[in-house]
Amino acid sequence: MKLHREPGELIGFVRELVRGLVPMAERRQISLTFESEVEHLPALFDPDAIEKIFVNLISNALKFSSEESQVSVGARLAGSSELPSVVISVVDTGPGIPEEQVHRIFERFQQGDTSSRRQHEGSGIGLTLARDLTELHDGTLTVDSVVGEGSRFEVTLPVDTPDDAQVSERAAAETVLLEDVAAPRDRLPSKPDEETLDRPTILVVEDNADVRDYLRTHLGRDNYVIEAEDGSLGLEAAQEHEPDLILSDVMMPNMDGYEMCRLIKANEKLRHIPIVMLTAKASERDTIEGLQSGADDYLEKPFSVAELTTRVSNLISTRRELHEAFSREIFVRPADIEITPEEEVFLDRLLDAINTHLGDANLTIDWLADDVGLSRRQLERRVEAVTGQSPAALVRRFRLERASQLLRARAGTVSEISYAVGFRSPAHFSKAFRQAFGEPPSEHVRLRSESEEA
Missing domain, CATH: 1.10.10.60 (Homeodomain-like)
Structure with missing residues (x-):
C-alpha cells in the first residue's frame, strides 16, 4: 500500500465522516457524537486512508453497541510544539473485549468474540486494515477495553503541517460532502481507463465489504479488480466480464462459493477461468469439496498478503504461458x-x-x-x-x-x-x-x- 498525502483540514474531514455515519447510528437507535478540542487542524494526510480508518472503527463501534447506547468520537492535541500529534478516539458502550483476546483483534480474520452469543458477524479484517493504514501515516492504533463497559480505540497521528498556500489550494479544490458513508458499494467499478486495460482482471466474490476492501487494496496495485457480493452476482459478473481469475469466499448468502464454482466450470464460455477459494474452513473434507467443485486453488484464512499475491500471480502467469505456447504451436x-x-x-x-x-x-x-x-x-x-x-x-x-x-x-x-x-x-x-x-x-x-x- 502507498499513501497519497494531500494538504487538508483533518478535524473538519473527520467531522464530516462522523456526520455521514449518523444515519446508520439512528437506524440502530444509537447516539453518535463528535467533539474536538480544536476547531481546525491543517495537516498532510491521505483522505482515502483516513476515511477507511475511521469508517472501520466507527462502524465496528456501532455494530457491537446495543440500542439506546452511545458512540462518541473525540479529537485532542498531543505531543510537543516541535513534534505535534493529534489523538482521535472512538469510544463505545458495547460488550467490551475479554483481556485475553485484546491482543488478537488486529490479526487478520480474527474477532474478539467468536461465541454463539455474538449478534453481528464481522470479518475481523477491518481493524487490521485500520492499523496498517495508521502505521503508514507513522501513527499508532491502540485499544483499551473492559468487558461489560465498552471499548476505546485511539488513533495517534503526527501532524505534518502544510504551508498556507497548500491549504488554500486544497480548500478551493474540494469540499467534503458525505451523505451516507455506510451506503452499499457498487459491485462493479467504473469502466477501466487506459492505464488498467492491460492489467489482468480479477473478480473478487465476497459478501463482507471489509474483506473486499482489503483484497482490492492489495490486489488493485497490479490488477483491475471487480467485485460481487455473493455467488449469484459473482456468476453474473463472470459472464459479463470474463475475468482472468476469480477469488471467492465459500460461505455466502443466495449462492455459496462451491455452487458458483460448479456453475462456472460447467459453462464452456467460462470454464477456463482459474478460481481460488478463500475460507476459514480448513478440514480435509472441506478442501476436497472445494477442489471437487472445480476450484484451481484453495487458500485458508488467515493468509498473508504475500501468499495471496504469489498464488494469484502464479495462476495468471501459468495461463499466459499456455497462451504463448499455444500461439507458437498453432503457427507451426x-x-x-x-x-x-x-x-x-x-x-x-x-x-x-x-x-x-x-x-x-x-x-x-x-x-x-x-x-x-x-x-x-x-x-x-x-x-x-x-x-x-x-x-x-x-x-x-x-x-x-x-x-x-x-x-x-x-x-x-x-x-x-x-x-x-x-x-x-x-x-x-x-x-x-x-x-x-x-x-x-x-x-x-x-x-x-x-x-x-x-
Whole structure:
C-alpha cells in the first residue's frame, strides 16, 4: 500500500465522516457524537486512508453497541510544539473485549468474540486494515477495553503541517460532502481507463465489504479488480466480464462459493477461468469439496498478503504461458495442437469451423461466433483466453500455415493457393505470407524443395 498525502483540514474531514455515519447510528437507535478540542487542524494526510480508518472503527463501534447506547468520537492535541500529534478516539458502550483476546483483534480474520452469543458477524479484517493504514501515516492504533463497559480505540497521528498556500489550494479544490458513508458499494467499478486495460482482471466474490476492501487494496496495485457480493452476482459478473481469475469466499448468502464454482466450470464460455477459494474452513473434507467443485486453488484464512499475491500471480502467469505456447504451436502445426483437456471440446469445434470454411473469403468473425454458439464478444474473449490471439489473427495464421503446406506439396500455383485458403487477391496473400515467413511464397517453395533434396 502507498499513501497519497494531500494538504487538508483533518478535524473538519473527520467531522464530516462522523456526520455521514449518523444515519446508520439512528437506524440502530444509537447516539453518535463528535467533539474536538480544536476547531481546525491543517495537516498532510491521505483522505482515502483516513476515511477507511475511521469508517472501520466507527462502524465496528456501532455494530457491537446495543440500542439506546452511545458512540462518541473525540479529537485532542498531543505531543510537543516541535513534534505535534493529534489523538482521535472512538469510544463505545458495547460488550467490551475479554483481556485475553485484546491482543488478537488486529490479526487478520480474527474477532474478539467468536461465541454463539455474538449478534453481528464481522470479518475481523477491518481493524487490521485500520492499523496498517495508521502505521503508514507513522501513527499508532491502540485499544483499551473492559468487558461489560465498552471499548476505546485511539488513533495517534503526527501532524505534518502544510504551508498556507497548500491549504488554500486544497480548500478551493474540494469540499467534503458525505451523505451516507455506510451506503452499499457498487459491485462493479467504473469502466477501466487506459492505464488498467492491460492489467489482468480479477473478480473478487465476497459478501463482507471489509474483506473486499482489503483484497482490492492489495490486489488493485497490479490488477483491475471487480467485485460481487455473493455467488449469484459473482456468476453474473463472470459472464459479463470474463475475468482472468476469480477469488471467492465459500460461505455466502443466495449462492455459496462451491455452487458458483460448479456453475462456472460447467459453462464452456467460462470454464477456463482459474478460481481460488478463500475460507476459514480448513478440514480435509472441506478442501476436497472445494477442489471437487472445480476450484484451481484453495487458500485458508488467515493468509498473508504475500501468499495471496504469489498464488494469484502464479495462476495468471501459468495461463499466459499456455497462451504463448499455444500461439507458437498453432503457427507451426495447426493440425497438431497440444492442448489441455479442459479446452479440447471448444478448440475442436472452433478449428473444425475454421477448417471447413478456410477457403471462404467472406468468412467473418460474426459468422464464426454463430457457428460455435457464442456471441462475437464471447468468442473474442474465449479465443484470447485460450490462445492469446484474436479470432481474426487465429484464422489468418491458420490460413497461412495451410498455404505453406499446400505450397510444399505443389498443390497449385501461388495464385490458386491464395484463393484456396481464403485470400481475396494473390498480392494481399504474398504480402501476408512474406510477413509471416520472412520470404515470398515462390521462394518458400524453392527453399523447402532444396532442403528436402539435401
